[in-house]
Amino acid sequence: xxxVKIKSALGQEPGKEITVKxxxxxxxxxxxxxxxxxxxxxxxxxxxxxxxxxESVLKNISIxxxxxxxGDLVASQGKGQYVEVIAKSxxxxxxxxxxxxxxxxxxxxxxxxxxxxxxxxxxxxTNLFGAIFRIRHAMTYAIHxxxxxxxxxxxxxxxxxxSDAEGAGExxxxxxxxxxxxxxxxxxxxxxxxDFFGKETNLTVSGQLEAELGAMALGQxxxxxxxxxxxxxNTSRHLAEFWMIEPxxxxxxxxxxxxxxxxxxxxxxxYALDNCKDDLAFLLQRETNEDKQKPQAERNELxxxxxxxxxxxxxxxxxxxxxxxxxxxxxxxxxxxxxxxPVEWGVDLASEHERFLVEKHFxxxxxxxxxxxxxxxxxxxxxxxxxxxxxxxVLFPGIGEIIGGSQREERLNVLKEKIADFNxxxxxxxxxxxxxxxxxxxxxxxxxxxxxxxxxxxGMSNIKDVIxxxxxxxxxxx
RNA sequence: GCUUCUUUAGCUCAGCUGGUUAGAGCACCUGACUGUUAAUCAGGGGGUCCAAGGUUCAAGUCCUUGAAGAAGCGCCA
Numbered sequence: 289x290x291x292v293k294i295k296s297a298l299g300q301e302p303g304k305e306i307t308v309k310x311x312x313x314x315x316x317x318x319x320x321x322x323x324x325x326x327x328x329x330x331x332x333x334x335x336x337x338x339x340x341x342x343e344s345v346l347k348n349i350s351i352x353x354x355x356x357x358x359g360d361l362v363a364s365q366g367k368g369q370y371v372e373v374i375a376k377s378x379x380x381x382x383x384x385x386x387x388x389x390x391x392x393x394x395x396x397x398x399x400x401x402x403x404x405x406x407x408x409x410x411x412x413x414t415n416l417f418g419a420i421f422r423i424r425h426a427m428t429y430a431i432h433x434x435x436x437x438x439x440x441x442x443x444x445x446x447x448x449x450x451s452d453a454e455g456a457g458e459x460x461x462x463x464x465x466x467x468x469x470x471x472x473x474x475x476x477x478x479x480x481x482x483d484f485f486g487k488e489t490n491l492t493v494s495g496q497l498e499a500e501l502g503a504m505a506l507g508q509x510x511x512x513x514x515x516x517x518x519x520x521x522n523t524s525r526h527l528a529e530f531w532m533i534e535p536x537x538x539x540x541x542x543x544x545x546x547x548x549x550x551x552x553x554x555x556x557x558x559y560a561l562d563n564c565k566d567d568l569a570f571l572l573q574r575e576t577n578e579d580k581q582k583p584q585a586e587r588n589e590l591x592x593x594x595x596x597x598x599x600x601x602x603x604x605x606x607x608x609x610x611x612x613x614x615x616x617x618x619x620x621x622x623x624x625x626x627x628x629x630p631v632e633w634g635v636d637l638a639s640e641h642e643r644f645l646v647e648k649h650f651x652x653x654x655x656x657x658x659x660x661x662x663x664x665x666x667x668x669x670x671x672x673x674x675x676x677x678x679x680x681x682v683l684f685p686g687i688g689e690i691i692g693g694s695q696r697e698e699r700l701n702v703l704k705e706k707i708a709d710f711n712x713x714x715x716x717x718x719x720x721x722x723x724x725x726x727x728x729x730x731x732x733x734x735x736x737x738x739x740x741x742x743x744x745x746x747g748m749s750n751i752k753d754v755i756x757x758x759x760x761x762x763x764x765x766x
Numbered sequence: 767g768c769u770u771c772u773u774u775a776g777c778u779c780a781g782c783u784g785g786u787u788a789g790a791g792c793a794c795c796u797g798a799c800u801g802u803u804a805a806u807c808a809g810g811g812g813g814u815c816c817a818a819g820g821u822u823c824a825a826g827u828c829c830u831u832g833a834a835g836a837a838g839c840g841c842c843a
């Protein structure tokens with residue numbers, strides 16, 4: 289008999305014989321097995337008659353074991369569930385020694401997120417991480433769906449890149465030179481000509497420059513792939529390896545870019561609300577329980593579902609960088625000298641300033657645009673005021689910067705000046721400049737940190753808990 | 767990279783101004799249990815007190831250095 293997934297079995301009317309396969313989550317009273325197969329957060333209850341089972345089988349029904357069970361789906365006599373399976377046959381596919389299980393996070397009790405991270409290979413078996421990674425999948429699907437519906441093409445930009453011009457951060461060097469005997473030139477520098485690619489190569493920090501090349505022919509493209517930063521960042525919002533979504537649109541300006549980012553975010557969050565109800569309900573309950581332990585001031589004003597619905601149903605606030613500075617300078621914390629970092633035109637906004645604007649002042653997602661050109665990247669389009677560039681950041685409550693984007697500088701002469709100002713050699717970006725030589729046109733795009741989106745949707749507060757195997761400084765286990 | 771905090775049983779933690787054999791709850795093991803769902807009841811086992819060095823008659827406890835983890839900051843997505 290072929291296997292029925294538990295998600296499907298739980299939705300069926302009682303009356304027929306089925307086979308389910310999964311892992312034991314609980315075994316109570318020598319009679320009730322809670323079985324989970326990952327198809328849903330919900331377990332199916334299997335009722336057994338211990339007298340009719342062989343001793344060896346009964347002995348091996350323990351938490352963590354994998355079972356195949358055939359039996360009749362019936363209406364449950366107990367309270368917690370609508371249907372249950374009365375087992376006729378039980379096959380133990382894989383045992384799990386309780387003494388060993390006890391040393392792992394499979395033991396049935398509450399575990400700290402830190403311990404779960406140390407056993408990331410097993411944390412999928414928990415309700416929490418099952419929910420998170422089902423939602424992560426749903427969001428991946430929603431993103432491809434959104435762009436496909438809007439006529440974007442998914443573009444696979446290289447992971448190993450010879451481009452070092454983006455300036456988005458420290459990069460991981462890619463080489464197959466012998467590390468114990470690195471060939472040097474006469475000047476004593478690394479002889480990159482002997483390396484695999486004959487030049488210096490790194491893991492990509494962004495697919496944007498390549499995405500622009502695609503957009504300038506295909507019209508609308510997006511990337512969705514792994515991205516690497518060798519920054520020694522020790523925070524709950526940074527990873528050395530993360531996934532980024534980067535749409536790039538020809539014939540679009542900054543306003544179009546902001547509209548795209550808002551429409552996109554609302555679509556994918558609505559998708560989660562519509563398609564991840566069980567998992568979100570679990571995460572909501574978890575957050576509510578956690579909040580009860582906290583002092584009033586640290587509790588969430590809106591609960592998880594309310595926050596998601598709030599984003600979907602309210603427009604994002606849009607202010608210029610200049611307006612943001614003015615608001616901050618008129619604010620109470622500024623006047624009481626509560627800010628650690630200076631607030632004046634020309635300086636980059638610190639986390640404390642962004643949090644004030646998003647969480648205290650506007651209490652909704654905020655898009656800040658038209659930043660001073662000195663604090664932004666070379667490819668961003670100069671505004672006519674001579675001081676700012678057409679850049680925008682989307683800030684989310686509890687997360688901070690979730691999207692960074694801009695209209696790109698499409699004027700060849702201006703771009704060449706900017707490249708010179710940033711001390712980038714033209715020969716390194718000759719291919720990028722070519723798009724400005726042959727049929728240049730206004731275009732814009734943004735980068736979204738996928739894990740930061742998942743943090744917002746799940747309510748998790750550490751980015752290491754929304755990616756299966758986090759890569760961070762001093763940690764590349766699994 | 768910086769600041770603060772943490773590291774004691776499988777897990778979460780307690781362990782006072784240094785003092786005899788280091789404790790609790792949960793988990794685990796053994797037994798009981800045919801309507802449980804954080805199952806329950808009785809009994810039992812379980813420790814390199816993160817590492818190295820130091821102070822002291824005596825260190826889980828004090829000092830120094832290091833490692834790992836967390837929160838916050840910087841860099842960003």
